[in-house]
Amino acid sequence: MEIHPKITPIYQTSVFKFEDLNELELYFSEPGSRYLYSRNGNPNADELAEAINRLEGGAGAMVTGSGMAAIFAAVLAYCQAGDHVLCAADIYGGSSTLLNTELNRMGISVTYVPFEQFYELQSFVQPTTRLMLVETMSNPLLRVADLGRLAEECHFHGLKLVVDNTFATPVLTQPLALGADIVLHSVTKYLSGHSDVTAGAVVAADAGVAARLKQIGVIYGLTLSPMESWLAVRGLKTLRLRVREHSRNALAIANFLADHPAVRDIYYPGLVQHPQHELAVAQGAGLFGGMMSILLADDPEVVNAFMRRTKYFPFAPSLAGVDSSLSYPLGTSHRALTPEQQQQLGITTGLVRLSIGIEPLEELMADLAQALD
Known part of the structure; x- marks a missing residue:
C-alpha cells in the first residue's frame, strides 16, 4: 500500500540504511540523492531550510540548533583567525558576547560601530576586515538600518553584509534583495x-557560500x-x-502607550515620531512588527510593580511567540555589557521590552492600562 502524506512525517532517526556498497557510493557521488546521518542531513531539516530560503529569496540555507549557532556559522563562512569584523554597537547582547569571547579567542577581532556612523565605515575598516554584522531592527531599541545603503557602503570597502532579520522577518524585509550577503534568524x-x-x-545570496555554511554546520555539529525542524x-x-x-x-498599543504619563519614552518604528519611521515604511512593507521597548521611571521598584501587575505580559526573556511577554534588557540580554556601554546604548533601569502577541487587542490594552495606572 502506497502512503502519500499531505504533511511531511517526522523522520525521528539519527541514521539511514543502505542496501549495499553501491548505494553508499551513490551517496557520495550524487550529493543530495539520499540521506546517511541526521547531522549531515535530514528530510525535516531540509524542508525547513528550503522554506526559509524561499521566503528570503536566497541561493541556499542551513538550519541550526539555535540563533546563536546561526550567527556563529555566518561569521565563520567569511572569517578565519586573524580576521576582523565590524558589528553594530546596538545589537543583541548574545551576539556581542559571542564576538567578544569565543570568536575573539579564535583570533577573530571585532570593532563596534555606532548607529550614527553605519554609512561612513572608512575609519573602522582595517586591511583584515571581512564583514559587518547588523540587525534589521536593533534589539532592544528598534533602530532601523537602511540595508540598501549599508550594503553599498560595505561592498565599497570590500566587506560582506550579514543581517540578523529576526525582529523584522521576511514578511517585513528581505535583506538579500536589498544587497545583503547573508541573512540569519533565530527561528x-x-x-x-x-x-x-x-x-x-x-x-x-551565493550558492558557494550556502555550501560552505552547510559544511560548517555538519563539521561543528x-x-x-528532526523534531524541532518539523x-x-x-x-x-x-x-x-x-x-x-x-x-x-x-501599532495600536504603541499609540496608546505614547500618550501614557507613566511611559517616558517609547521605541517603535510604526510611530511617526520614530527617527527611522519613513525608512521603516519603505523597508517594511507597511508593517512594523510586534516588538517595542518602553521607558518607565529609572526605579527598580517601578519596573517590578509593573511586571507583577501585568497578566498578559509574563516576564520571559525571549520574544515573538503568539502570546505576549516582556523582557528586561539590562538584566538579561545586555547584562554582560559594562555600565558605560549600557548607558551609551540607552539601556537603563527603566527600559522594558514588550513582545506584543496576537491575543485580542482590547484585552492587551486593558492589561497594560491597569498595570501602568
Whole structure:
C-alpha cells in the first residue's frame, strides 16, 4: 500500500540504511540523492531550510540548533583567525558576547560601530576586515538600518553584509534583495512563533557560500534535530498571518502607550515620531512588527510593580511567540555589557521590552492600562 502524506512525517532517526556498497557510493557521488546521518542531513531539516530560503529569496540555507549557532556559522563562512569584523554597537547582547569571547579567542577581532556612523565605515575598516554584522531592527531599541545603503557602503570597502532579520522577518524585509550577503534568524522567535522550538537559520545570496555554511554546520555539529525542524515548519506556515496580527496589535498599543504619563519614552518604528519611521515604511512593507521597548521611571521598584501587575505580559526573556511577554534588557540580554556601554546604548533601569502577541487587542490594552495606572 502506497502512503502519500499531505504533511511531511517526522523522520525521528539519527541514521539511514543502505542496501549495499553501491548505494553508499551513490551517496557520495550524487550529493543530495539520499540521506546517511541526521547531522549531515535530514528530510525535516531540509524542508525547513528550503522554506526559509524561499521566503528570503536566497541561493541556499542551513538550519541550526539555535540563533546563536546561526550567527556563529555566518561569521565563520567569511572569517578565519586573524580576521576582523565590524558589528553594530546596538545589537543583541548574545551576539556581542559571542564576538567578544569565543570568536575573539579564535583570533577573530571585532570593532563596534555606532548607529550614527553605519554609512561612513572608512575609519573602522582595517586591511583584515571581512564583514559587518547588523540587525534589521536593533534589539532592544528598534533602530532601523537602511540595508540598501549599508550594503553599498560595505561592498565599497570590500566587506560582506550579514543581517540578523529576526525582529523584522521576511514578511517585513528581505535583506538579500536589498544587497545583503547573508541573512540569519533565530527561528525560535517569529519564524516558529509558538515558544516551543529552539532553532536558527542562515541564508546566503551565493550558492558557494550556502555550501560552505552547510559544511560548517555538519563539521561543528550545529545542525537541527528532526523534531524541532518539523515543529518549526508547522509554525512557519502561519507566519504571514501572525506577523500581520502582531503588527496590528503593536501599532495600536504603541499609540496608546505614547500618550501614557507613566511611559517616558517609547521605541517603535510604526510611530511617526520614530527617527527611522519613513525608512521603516519603505523597508517594511507597511508593517512594523510586534516588538517595542518602553521607558518607565529609572526605579527598580517601578519596573517590578509593573511586571507583577501585568497578566498578559509574563516576564520571559525571549520574544515573538503568539502570546505576549516582556523582557528586561539590562538584566538579561545586555547584562554582560559594562555600565558605560549600557548607558551609551540607552539601556537603563527603566527600559522594558514588550513582545506584543496576537491575543485580542482590547484585552492587551486593558492589561497594560491597569498595570501602568
